[in-house]
Amino acid sequence: MACSEESNEYWSYDDPSEWPKHFPCAGGSSQSPIDINSNDAVFDSYPLFTFSSKYNSNELFTLTNNGHQVAATLTQRTYGQSDDDLWFTGGGLTGQFFFVNFHLHWGRNDRHGSEHEIDGERFPAEAHFVFKNRQNNQLAVFAFHFVIADQWDEENTEWEKYADAASELVNVNDTMNCSFNLSRLMKANEREYFRYMGSLTTPPCSENVIWTVFIDKIPIVEESLNELRQNLMKKVYRPVQPINDRTVYRNYVN
Numbered sequence: 001m002a003c004s005e006e007s008n009e010y011w012s013y014d015d016p017s018e019w020p021k022h023f024p025c026a027g028g029s030s031q032s033p034i035d036i037n038s039n040d041a042v043f044d045s046y047p048l049f050t051f052s053s054k055y056n057s058n059e060l061f062t063l064t065n066n067g068h069q070v071a072a073t074l075t076q077r078t079y080g081q082s083d084d085d086l087w088f089t090g091g092g093l094t095g096q097f098f099f100v101n102f103h104l105h106w107g108r109n110d111r112h113g114s115e116h117e118i119d120g121e122r123f124p125a126e127a128h129f130v131f132k133n134r135q136n137n138q139l140a141v142f143a144f145h146f147v148i149a150d151q152w153d154e155e156n157t158e159w160e161k162y163a164d165a166a167s168e169l170v171n172v173n174d175t176m177n178c179s180f181n182l183s184r185l186m187k188a189n190e191r192e193y194f195r196y197m198g199s200l201t202t203p204p205c206s207e208n209v210i211w212t213v214f215i216d217k218i219p220i221v222e223e224s225l226n227e228l229r230q231n232l233m234k235k236v237y238r239p240v241q242p243i244n245d246r247t248v249y250r251n252y253v254n
Ligand SMILES: [Zn+2]
Pocket: 103, 105, 128, 201
């Protein structure tokens, strides 16, 4: 099935089960998100990720309310930086994957909001970091789950910054520039994860996306989620899809 990554056709989170009518890929057999059964996951040994130097420094990002999420892209032509400078290799993936955007999914209340579930458990929010191999257009997405915390971790205020800035972008196409340190947002090499083949979780839901779903949870303060829910959108997540005959791998020893 040939599906492009971009589509201007209207869609909403009100009824994701309607998506396949307009986006045929959404009815495919390798869709995301899924409920990951940790007992069924097969161990595989993956090397560490190697990130470019901009992964570890404060970089300027542009947050945009695109009507479905608030996506953060690298701000172009500022201080001479470009998408070419932010990438990773390794982690068991073939080739060089360039940063595309990161964004957050959430739900109406703390019982919903994550896209992936782990052993049937849902989480209040899930962050996605999208990367692309420009040679073959292969997408790799990193997913992180959140748990409610009483207060923000003083050593890591990156997600507080994201939530504060995003909740001000109340109208579609509103934008704001904000600096983030990707390594503090992700801590990718310090966390255990699951790996499987799936799809984009937004229309057109194109398949052939390599998913890395991290296990360690990131703390988020409920007030910040409430601001996003009240100021922007009430819920921005797709429910889990059938796993069918896919295998989920894990990078940790039971
Ligand atoms: Zn996403």
